[in-house]
Amino acid sequence: MLATLEIRDMLIIDRLELGFRPGLNVLTGETGAGKSILLDCLGFVLGWRGRADLVRAGTARGEVVAVFEPGPDHPARAVLAEAGLPDEDELILRRVNAQDGRKTAWVNDRRVSGEVLRRLSATLVELHGQHDDRGLLDPRGHRDMLDIFGGLETQRGTVRAAWRARAAAQKALDEAESALAAMRAEEDFLRHSVAELDTLDPQPGEDAALDTRRRLMQGAERIREDIARAAQAIGLDGAEGAAGDALRWLEGVAEKAEGRLDGALAALSRALVELDEAGRETQAALEALDFDPLDLEHCEERLFAIRGLARKHDVLPDDLATFADSLRARLAALDAGDSDLAARREARDAAATAYDREAERLTAARREAAARLDAAVMHELAPLRMERAIFTTGITAADPGPSGHDAVSFTVATNPGAPAGPLSRIASGGELSRFLLALKLCLSAPETGLTMIFDEIDRGVGGATADAVGRRLARLATEGQVLVVTHSPQVAARGAHHWRVEKRVENDMTLSTVRALAGTERVDEIARMLSGERITQEARAAAEALMTG
Template identity: 70%
Template sequence: MLRALEIRDMLLIDRLELAFQPGLNVLTGETGAGKSILLDCLGFVLGWRGRAELVRAGAAQGEVTAVFDLAPGHPARAVLEEAGLEPGEELILRRVNSTDGRKTAWVNDRRTSGEVLRALSDTLVELHGQHDDRGLLNPRGHRALLDAFAGSDTGVVRAAWGAAQGARKALAAAEAALAEMRAEEDYLRHAVGELDALDPQPGEEAELDARRRLMQGAARIREDVARAFQALGPEGAEGLMGDAARWLDGAADKAEGALDEAIGALGRAITELGEAAQGVERALDTLSFDPHELERVEERLFAIRGLARKHGVQADDLGGFADDLRTRLQALDGGAANIGTLRGAVDKAEAGYDAAATALSETRREAAGRLDTAIAAELAPLKMERAHFETVLSAGEAGPEGRDQVEFTVATNPGAPSGPLNRIASGGELSRFLLALKVCLARGQAGQTLIFDEIDRGVGGATADAVGRRLARLAEGAQILVVTHSPQVAARGAHHWRVAKHVSGGMTTSTVTALDETARLDEVARMLSGENITEAAREAARALLSD
């Protein structure tokens, strides 16, 4: 509920403080007194787009502050939380307009943007008038209004739509991945076959390289090692030392011990020589290899290194790389089955959406009939019993809110073609259509301040009285602000303000005054008779106010 509005140096207003109340608040005054200025200022602090020049002439800046009471669970609380602002029982909006066009806004003394103000305004205030393009006259909002009237649970359809979208997205991703894998199928099958045929093992490349180097070295040194073995053998050192040992042994008996030391040393030398010969023989065995084996080792080593370079991996990682390729090939081979599963999930999700959307469409059609009946009942007291209102449902593009397009259409006379509200109805008719609509649609929409800007224009007498009664009924348990020229409407107000224009010192200003019972009687009388208030006008005003 709008509790207070404070305006400083805006348009024709110098300083103004208003304290609004629950129920029906009426603002009256002569044409041009500045009633629309109040709405311009309220729209400014709510972030609405309006006049470009708002600062009062001679002032450096203009400022508007609006104070709202927020009940627990009010939708504005969610907007505040999303914007990172702390919600409380009181919401204070303040916006400043400088003469250079800069605008600065605060919410509860924290700087904020015009976008946040507009998001808050959608939950705080609803404006209705002959040029209303934000509310009932905007066909884009008719579906939501019908759902609110029907009490439809659109969450089921939104969830079903999300599930269907998710299933379609998963299928599309799987199909794209499968197409990508199929594009490289030949490569995968060839690469896996090549790797499986070679079957490289971790550490094998280093082992083959060492074996190759050993065989390459053996080919160069084996000839020298063989010559050394021959020199140590029976035809070489071993034979000569054996001959020397025999000769010394034959002479030892006659040498009287002079050869004993030499014979011992020679025995030891022969033993060492044998060990050396054995070592050289073993080396010869080691250095012995089949020349074709070197070719085989080199061929495998080069094949392993070639595959590693080809695939850009280390030789020891070829096994793991082959496993990855096999996994991708298995995914390719199993892709068709997976696509089938995902298509089944899409069919199931779309069937779920279809069922939910169909049920919602049925609910909307039933609610549309009830709404049309309710509007017809409201139009009769407004002297529009010959007019026809119809909620038209048509097939639209499927989406999270279902697949229905909803538009409110009217025909003002029997046999006349139906059409959109803002194209068919005249000014006075449009006002009454909007009022009838709001009376029917406002049920259960507590928390918003509803503003009707001269919605009674073009009507008078009994019709204006019917408008006033409907507004009073709409204000039960809610807050309504009405800018009106109709005494019948003004008389139904629970709270009454008069807007007046004054000229002082060459400066024009507008003032707003809360009226007590006496002043209110005079204001209603003025609305009935004009500037010269007669006693007869007062009696008529008294009758209206007491009704």
């Protein structure tokens, strides 16, 4: 609900603060008093596109503040959350227009773009009138309006889920076809590479083992000769033999040395043991270094083959086995590709059939809802002196989408036999306003929390028709908030709250102001609307009769 509207230095308004209430709020006043200026200012703070020259002459800037009181689940709160704006009990919109044309906007004291402002305004206010191009006159919203009227949200959800399933199945098929086409383009490469890898059969860690063995064989010839000399020097013809001779000589004279050779004999015994161990290890090394030159050739060939394949496929040698597995998997997928594509096409076709089935059901439900909406609108048009008009909700085929495959548009023929067409092109200003009121009465959903504004909806009508307009506006405002700018006493009489817009001249400057009316002042204003500037007792009595009737 719009709670407060504050305007400073805009057009012919210097200072103005209005407090609106739930129900039907009417604004009256003489032509040119500034009623439309109030709507211009409200549209400005809501970010609507409108006239550019809004700043009052002689001032540096104009400012408008609108305070809304959205409910806990109001759609505006989702917009605030998405934009990262503070979410408080009150929603305060403030916009400033500088004399040079620059505009700056704030929401709850946080600066915002015009786009955020417009997204918020779409959840807060609906303007209905001959210049309404965002609401009921916009064909892009007609399908949603019909679905809400028909209570088709659940069916739309089913269609949306079927559309997502169809899209997912089509995407899976497209990806499989693309992957298969890519694999077929490299089929020769895959088969050759897999055969090459299968023949070589490289194992993890084999590269390092082959490299170590190769280096060992390459160095064997250089070190084997020295090891052989060392083995000879250690053996019986060398150190071990000399040490054995020395041990025998010392043992032969040990008894005569009276113990002086015991330490030497023990040391020689130990040395012989160590020399024997050294000889055996040296001999073992010689045997290990004894290799067939063909082994080196085979080792190098395999090592170079592994490294060559690794470079060819741009992987590490130890990753060749894993890489081979991946190629085999791709080759298996290629071999199984046709059967996989057939299964995916079958899944896609099944999803498409399910979508078409649910979309057809939604179309049938829309046609039934359209018939009910047409009847409801025609019922509302009769008291509005448009009983000869024909309203039709047209449903035509459209490209499939998440909301089905229907295009919906509201059309009207103002007279029997006349061609039907869009509301905005066929109906005149007054007729259009009454069409919009009838539509809104049928489509209204008070729980949305929208403030509805009707700009001179009673244009061109009077008497019983104007009274019917007023009664319907009051009915529309029962569970919400409606603002109406009106010249009709019959409409003004139905208001729950009444404001009069007036002009005054101060210091040769024309200014507009607004006064809340109640009691006798309200009776006098409606009497003025009935009889003109000279208010008679008869006019007052007629005004009272309108207000109580």
